[in-house]
Amino acid sequence: DSGVTQTPKHLITATGQRVTLRCSPRSGDLSVYWYQQSLDQGLQFLIQYYNGEERAKGNILERFSAQQFPDLHSELNLSSLELGDSALYFCASSPGQGAIGNTIYFGEGSWLTVV
Amino acid sequence: AQTVTQSQPEMSVQEAETVTLSCTYDTSESDYYLFWYKQPPSRQMILVIRQEAYKQQNATENRFSVNFQKAAKSFSLKISDSQLGDAAMYFCAYFFGNEKLTFGTGTRLTIIP
Numbered sequence: 264d265s266g267v268t269q270t271p272k273h274l275i276t277a278t279g280q281r282v283t284l285r286c287s288p289r290s291g292d293l294s295v296y297w298y299q300q301s302l303d304q305g306l307q308f309l310i311q312y313y314n315g316e317e318r319a320k321g322n323i324l325e326r327f328s329a330q331q332f333p334d335l336h337s338e339l340n341l342s343s344l345e346l347g348d349s350a351l352y353f354c355a356s357s358p359g360q361g362a363i364g365n366t367i368y369f370g371e372g373s374w375l376t377v378v
Numbered sequence: 379a380q381t382v383t384q385s386q387p388e389m390s391v392q393e394a395e396t397v398t399l400s401c402t403y404d405t406s407e408s409d410y411y412l413f414w415y416k417q418p419p420s421r422q423m424i425l426v427i428r429q430e431a432y433k434q435q436n437a438t439e440n441r442f443s444v445n446f447q448k449a450a451k452s453f454s455l456k457i458s459d460s461q462l463g464d465a466a467m468y469f470c471a472y473f474f475g476n477e478k479l480t481f482g483t484g485t486r487l488t489i490i491p
Binding site for chain 2: 281305351368371
């Protein structure tokens with residue numbers, strides 16, 4: 264158990280719909296990262312938050328948005344869903360810059376299937 | 379921008395033998411972290427081993443060890459006494475400061491009984 268909690272684990276939804284994926288980081292971790300992994304693909308970085316502030320943005324579509332709340336949990340919102348958005352969405356967390364033994368741990372992922 | 383290269387898309391090894399997975403990276407930084415993650419068929423991302431660049435000693439975790447060559451920017455993973463449960467996709471990753479984790483494209487490891 265990495266300590267990073269993602270919900271839901273599985274989600275099936277129709278095209279055009281909107282979903283929210285939730286992530287609770289490890290206790291004490293300030294940074295949260297979101298990654299997308301399609302079938303047989305590598306990990307695509309979407310976005311990073313550090314202590315509530317957006318820190319870095321990757322190849323995140325305009326239909327997608329995220330935020331990190333004061334309690335440090337994060338949500339990834341996916342809207343106007345398309346078939347190609349079907350993927351495994353990972354959340355990961357780390358203590359943040361300067362932390363001793365800085366390590367990034369991943370949640371188990373949220374499987375999204377768009378039909 | 380930092381890049382991570384895994385030049386072996388697939389590797390196979392006989393059970394109980396030793397296998398080495400290669401990884402090279404490009405960076406102008408001197409203090410960073412390197413990781414190997416394992417992704418089995420369940421698709422979980424499991425941290426295998428971590429190396430801090432300022433440490434000269436190679437990291438070891440049970441049957442897993444690394445050969446970290448900082449000047450050559452090389453970070454290979456050695457798996458000793460390979461077991462069937464080691465079959466997975468292995469990703470090398472680079473991490474600097476509070477920036478995102480940069481992954482290689484992965485190496486699919488097959489264990490032959």
